[in-house]
Amino acid sequence: MDKDQVAEVLTNIAVLLELKGENPFKTRAYVNAARTIETMSEPLAMVVSEQRLGEMKGIGEALQKKITELVTTGGLAYYEELKAATPPGLVAMLDIPGLGPKKIKALHDELGIETVELLEQACKDGKIAGLKGFGEKTQTNILEGIHRRRTYASRHLISDALPTAEPLLEALRLHPDVIRCSTAGSLRRHREVIGDIDLLASSKQPAEVIDYFTHQPGIFNVIAKGETKASVLLEGGIQADLRVVSDAEYPFALLYFTGSKEHNIVMRQRAIDRDLRLNEYGLFRSGAETRDPKLLVNCRTEEEIFEKLGLHYIPPELREDTGEVALAEKEPLPRLIEWTDLKGSLHNHSTWSDGHQQPADIARAMRELGLAYWGITDHSKSSFQANGLDAARVRQQLKEIRQINEDLAAEGSDFRLLTGAEVDILKDGRLDFEDDLLAELDVVIASIHQSFNQSEEETTSRLVGAARNPYVHILGHLTGRLLLEREPYKMDHRAVIDACAETGTWIELNASPLRFDMDWRWWPYARSKGVKCAINCDAHRFEHAGFLRLGAGIARKGWLTREDVVNTLPLDKLRSELGRKRAKMQ
């Protein structure tokens, strides 16, 4: 078993233990161990065989044994026993809001309820309200929760959440009682997929702000409403939570609610190590009363809180507990890329294949946006579903684009289209075009669009092979995933990144909000190997140029700076970089 699989088993064990009613700290030990395994940089099998598991934080004697069993035998008796003892329907019930392990256990023990369907029926029959600890309201809420889960997905693309959050935030900004406000949570951290929208405001009149918020247009219903906090369900199916705090508390609340949870635990622990206490209300010198204002360490902004804890500032995108705190202790974090650093996108489509606009119109639109260049890289012939081009049509398109560029030059414009192709990596690893054709193109992207179900070894060797081709500049959407729709195909990131490092091949950060592929979690490794990134829109329409902004946000999560991203370069420098690999490999 590899580390992802081991981490998944450990996470599942934690869920099963919760349902069993085990000590919550024992449960957490499994969650922590899963995270440690997932984020370790060495191959797990090596650490196991060298018996160095115990050196890792959070892995003691018991977990060493279990992980070793998983890695060496591919299974774990303890896990199988737990699974056998827990009806799978109970796990599904955890997804219903308001139902946690204790209530689910009670439902199972008292009424023998083992599935969501049985639970729904029991609610309708009025059997739940009579149980100790349950009531009419809980029964109704469970039914509503089951219904809502069927009607709406509970996870949302950031591209759906951002435009939903913006009007709410704007409304808060305009309210006279609101002093400061911001998004928080996973949205502020710019996660690719979010659960709900977190908003934070400071005010002297919290109840009024809460009331104002719950009466905004676009609210389907109000889930909860208190003095300082409200949750609403928006018409698009996304939940939004608002918390209102005093302005003195605001920076602490913003830090706390931006998270992530794991990052917060590290920060709190750091405060404790300095004889301080950090929570959403403040940073306090140690004392019996944790919210005693006399013990408060004054901070007006998040920046000041980091400073008081002996840290350089950590941008929200990096607050994921992937080593940011340890580094911020030693030195300023890298200056992350800004979306305005981007000069164009190298991977885009036109009506020649499955795009919606013609090259001349695209050139005009992208020039007006203030970009410097735009690659036209239509599909190759094997992508027949996308109207892929054969060699003859590619050469025809080359002529058209050259003419457009000549016209641009005649008008005195510096904007240029780049010629290119998104060439398919075929099932057997060959490319869909011959090298002599690829050599005629400004920019070549190689991507997988077929045979998604091959083994990890086969897919990896297709990608490594493509990287070894001297004419391929970029590997496109590395894993083929479609967020919330399609799983990535199996491939070995490390091996592919290493091959790119060796050959001078760039890796795409496909900025389509359905893809964001390669995943941000792999960019620090790629960066450490000197592999460059191209943030590409994979645009099929004008509007997709806006993906540059979203893509830059994901690149920031991957710790990327302007220097790591090739399409921050001006056109002449980009052209010389595009020539570098071809020169090196000939």
Place this chain on the structure above:
DNA sequence: GCCGTTTTCGGCCCGACTGTTTTCAGTCG
């Protein structure tokens, strides 16, 4: 289940909200 210069037991981040109770447990983030 993990951890430890206050170390082999007794902690483990912590507060708001809801619904059920009648002082609090469970859930959530």
